[in-house]
Amino acid sequence: MGELIWFFPKTVEEVKDIITSREGVVPHGGGTGLLRGDIKRYRGLLDLGKLGLSYITEHNGFVEIGAMTTYGDVVRYFKKKDSKSVLYRSLVDSATTPLKNRITVGGSIAYFPPWSDIMGSLFILSAEVFLTGEREGWFKILDYVSNRGLYRKTVILKIRYNKDKDTGYSAHYRAVRTRVDHPAFTITLLVDIKDKRVDDASIYVVGTKDKFKKLTAVEKEIIGKKASEIDTEALNVDNVEFYGKPQFTSEYQKALFEIEVKRKLREVLESVK
Amino acid sequence: MRGVFIINGQRKEIEFAPHKRLLDVLRENGYTEVKEGCREGECGACVVLLDGKPVNSCQVLAASVMEKEIITVRGLGTIHKPHPIEEAFVEAGAVQCGFCTPGMIISTYALLKENPDPEDDDIKRALDGNLCRCTGYVKITKAVKLASKKVKKDGK
């Protein structure tokens, strides 16, 4: 076993060259995901720290976030700018303060563990990731997570989403034991209201047997309805299955999910009034 | 590999293996005030400031933070010239076994830099990554409030 080699590229071209030409080299963002496994199994680490990828900008109607932006950066940015943002709501309770300062947005998309707090909101926002490597350019986040071909030998450099996607009422639920815990699953939802009616709704659960699921049945049932007339308890919730986890059994997760999705939805609809 | 780290204001050139965590590099070079409690980013005993922000040094690969500024609790004060936060922890009775204390103090320092007048909820969020088994956190919360007063008075 050879020694681990570090690469510190200063340009995107170098990143592309290293990731496409070397075997066993993986990108390094904050390192928290990599350190959950055995670091010695990699031949090389491609550090993204010298590329200026730690930023959040808004232009042309898009919010763009550099891959090296940490959860802590995101929370601090939106706390000032827009604490109603679904991204803020999803990340404010995720991980601890010191971990938040190390977990990067790009790293957590590439890693996508079942306890991810960020993915639901990115799905809702129809975010896109910008890749370099064997595939280049903007890709839809849903394509990225379901197509292993996009994952292999690529590096996420940035993500973006249309600001218009983040104008509704949002909520994020974490199925946890204590307040400082990784969730068994999360529910993220965003509801757009026009004239007191649900104009659009997007609800995702992350941490299911299929990794994540869009709750289309619930969305369909509420879209077009007057917010005040929706009886959340009477909703037919999509069938979602969970694996048993150290936090909770599969049966309990299912029961919890069905209750909490209704509760969160009610909380959002009530905030409309 | 070899790299420079700016630790408590001093440039240090250190030889280290490429898979080493910042925690190990610090401890192996005499910064044993950075404690190891779990090595999984959960307990916070190893929290240091990295470019001014608290991080779990066990969750940081050392190679990725070369040339960066690292501050440990000994970079804030010493027994002869303690930092007001350290004094506040002593006065409030927030130090029992003291093993979590260096991490707690670093987290408090970062909090007060950002928010000199923290409410209870701000304190709980800022210290959510630091586990303590001795105090039940009651005196620690008191210490942070006392530290807030002291820091403002001292202008630190």
Added chain:
Amino acid sequence: MENREFNVVGKSIKKIDALALATGEVKFTADIEMPGMLHIAFLYSPHPHAEIVDIDTEEAKNIPGVVLVLTYRDVPDTLHTTAGQGYPEPSPYDTRILDKRVRFVGDRVAIVAAETKEIAEEALKKIKVKYRELPYNLDPEKAEESEQIPPEDAYHLLPTVYEPSKNLAASVELSFGDVEKGFSDADFVLEERFEVQYANHCAIEPHAAVAFYDERGRLNIISTTQVPFHVRRIVSRVLGIPLKNLRVIKPRIGGGFGGKQEVFLEQVVALVTYMTKRPSKVVFSRKEVFVSSRTRHPMITWYKVGAKRDTGEITSLYLKALMNAGAYGPHALTVMANAGSKVLPLFNKIKNLKFEGFSVYTNLPVGGAYRGYGATQGYFGYNVMLDMIAEKLGIDTLEFFKKWHIKKGETSPIFEELGEGKEGVSQIIRSCGLSECIEKGAKAIGWYEKRRKRIKNGDKVRGVGAAILMQGSGIPKIDMGAAYMKMNEDGSFNLHIGATDIGTGSDTILAQIAAEEIGTSVDKIIVYSSDTDFTPFDVGAYASSTTYISGGAVLKCAKKIRKEILKVAQEMLNVPEDALYIENGTVYTRDGQQKVSFQDIVIYSLYTKNQHQIQAVASHIGLESPPPFMAQFAEIEVDIRIGRIEVIKFVSAVDCGKPINPVLVEGQVEGATVNGIGYALWEDYVFDEKGRVKNASFWDYKIPSIRDIPEIEVIICETYEPTGPHGAKSVAEIGINGPIPAIANAVYDAIGIRLTKTPFTPERVLKAIKSQGIKL
């Protein structure tokens, strides 16, 4: 002794080591590095029960940097107990440093010492072991008929029940009156089964030990221990090294809670250093702390209680306790016995009572001492049963508590009958503030406004519950502590104590006790503790003993040195002794005519006339073990749809006699309370079918964070314990015992569901709601 005005005692003096700790100056055990130091790693059994058929270490030994690979063939095979208790230990001798048979997943198979920890860990992978798997058992209720777990030659030093072939690690029986008659005399009889789980101490500092030879060729051990003197004795015996050649030092310790009252690393570093003549060090990983150190003993208790409807008198009480000792038996007898002895005297007017306790071996991680020490396990069922009886009687639980709990001037036959490995010691309660604790705690929690109100907020229902408790102060007629003092030229004093400050603040408390008695201030007392070469003996930090026992020694020692000071002053001032008094470091004549400072006294004694060192030494054993008392109250909210319990507020009202240092008292109670809440709600070991711990990390074993704690209030209800130093009793353990029953009783108050198994996870609560049916 009597209550009086104090100058130093009762004041919240800053902890004397706090600033050194806060500034990071202090070296803990794991921080010690020495040139040429070897690092030690363990190979652990992957099987719950197996015999090592073959073990090949050749390849591991050949790795560059590997210095030593030890198997059971290479180490002394002395049977011992790892329990750091007084001698003869009331725990079975059933453990070897390494054995041919391994008894749980996580038991030791081999030891590697190498130039670095990484090399040692690499070498572990190269050790080839052939196992013959043996039948195993994880269920304490099936222990008797299962394959024998302890070694065939395991034995007990004490004449107590020990039947290794039946996997019976210990049993006790206590009975008086006629229990059956008592039940038939009762108007109603209630029965319930309770169960508490495995848990870990989770001191943030993992266990560690260092050994090295000093310049005179004596073997020194520095370790994370609560019991340095027991370490010296046990290591000497296990390794056959003369005790005089060993020195054990306890540096600052990052929390103990009982987990460091065990001697399982010190003999290993000592052995490696003995064999290699090089310094060695072992530091446990968090996973090793969870799996291969020690745990809270899980326990099942069955309570049967009969009572009279008119008077509320409990006519009969039967308690059976079945404790899971795990694969070895440290504290197997005493923790189990404490489930009775620290619990049952609380309602001392029960005339018919029977307690039967059993400790059994299973192929699971090893139990040990843990704050509360059996009382935690016993008090769950006890307080729930009392709540049930009060309800049945139609009276307020607190009135029921107050009417029947033991009072000042009273006794219980249990004190005499049940001790630690032998009979107990009879005692009369000389101080008891429990009724005041109940009243003040009730007020703080808002008992009378909230009880039986079942305040609803959507799906959430609130309730309040209470529990009453006692513990002890040291083990009477067994635990001993000693102190030595000498006086310096500036009027300062060196206080040398064997007592072991593990973060509790005992160094500070003991300095306060000394300063008060001498008539000086704490900053004049230089404390040095826990070093087998330089401090006198002390049993160590356990059984809530330090303030009471070691404090008693310090008080005696201070009295003696005070006398010595006065003697010299008398000589200097030429007056009779009773003409003198001490105030703030100066000796005055009562007529106000003359005075002499401590400084002048020492200068005189060292240099002027009748030259001698003003010094004193004293030992102390507790003849009694006066219990501290506590009433704990929980206000909780249950989300009835998902079963989640949220503790809103928690009140602990404590009688610890005279609080030597109120802030440190509060700190002990707050820490114990939060630890108890964690045990009640979240903390648990998850095992697979082979007894592997599946959640051996803080990632999946959740202890309370700062965001998980409710509003916490501690009320000190001061009394004065005449047998304690300056009126003090103990306080460190008691607060961990009440959260489980207080929360359980609060849940019943809220939703009418009796919880009988911990932790009260949302899943378990929801299941109880569904099976018992909610009564709102």
